[in-house]
Amino acid sequence: VLPKLVTYPTSPAYNSFVSSYWSQLEARITPDCVVSPANAHDVSVAIKTLTQPYLGCKFAVRSGGHTPFAGSANIGSGATVNLGNLNQISLSSDKKSVTVGSGQNWGKVYSFLKPYGLAVAGVRAASVGVGGSTLGGA
Ligand SMILES: Cc1cc2nc3c(=O)[nH]c(=O)nc-3n(C[C@H](O)[C@H](O)[C@H](O)COP(=O)(O)OP(=O)(O)OC[C@H]3O[C@@H](n4cnc5c(N)ncnc54)[C@H](O)[C@@H]3O)c2cc1C
Numbered sequence: 001v002l003p004k005l006v007t008y009p010t011s012p013a014y015n016s017f018v019s020s021y022w023s024q025l026e027a028r029i030t031p032d033c034v035v036s037p038a039n040a041h042d043v044s045v046a047i048k049t050l051t052q053p054y055l056g057c058k059f060a061v062r063s064g065g066h067t068p069f070a071g072s073a074n075i076g077s078g079a080t081v082n083l084g085n086l087n088q089i090s091l092s093s094d095k096k097s098v099t100v101g102s103g104q105n106w107g108k109v110y111s112f113l114k115p116y117g118l119a120v121a122g123v124r125a126a127s128v129g130v131g132g133s134t135l136g137g138a
Helices: 012-018 038-049 104-115 130-135
Strands: 032-036 059-062 080-081 090-091 098-100
Touching: 012 032, 032 098, 038 080, 098 104, 104 130
Parallel strands: 032 080, 059 080
Antiparallel strands: 090 098
């Protein structure tokens, strides 16, 4: 399932992903594999697969990876689902709303909107993810 989207320990893409967490506490956790969906359909396939009872697989979900504590958006014994490729940004034709992928960060959203003379209330730090901060923030 989704073989081209799964990376394993020792691969450069895996190491680059794990080391990119904002917190060292999260970056020290090494998942069994990282699944990086390219679109919403891939996310659906990944989650349906990971939740098959016969697998008994635990998983974590990461957007921007800014949680300061360990085990929020990464997991030691299981799979981490990396939403970083879900990073689309699009402005509605009436310029009244913007659609942003969960894996995008706020800095890119601000940069995208600036030429239009528009802004959105996100968070202070540019690299914080849209997904986690929208769900809870701090
Ligand atoms: C330097 C810094 C500055 C900050 N500034 C602000 C601020 O100004 N205002 C503010 O409100 N907060 C701020 N925060 C807090 C920040 O909003 C939260 O830590 C937020 O959860 C980070 O989101 P993320 O996507 O980057 O993190 P992640 O660690 O990727 O995700 C956070 C949590 O949400 C879950 N999650 C993420 N995306 C999804 C999804 N699509 N579906 C289901 N679960 C998901 C993850 O599993 C994880 O448990 C700041 C944090 C830092 C480190």
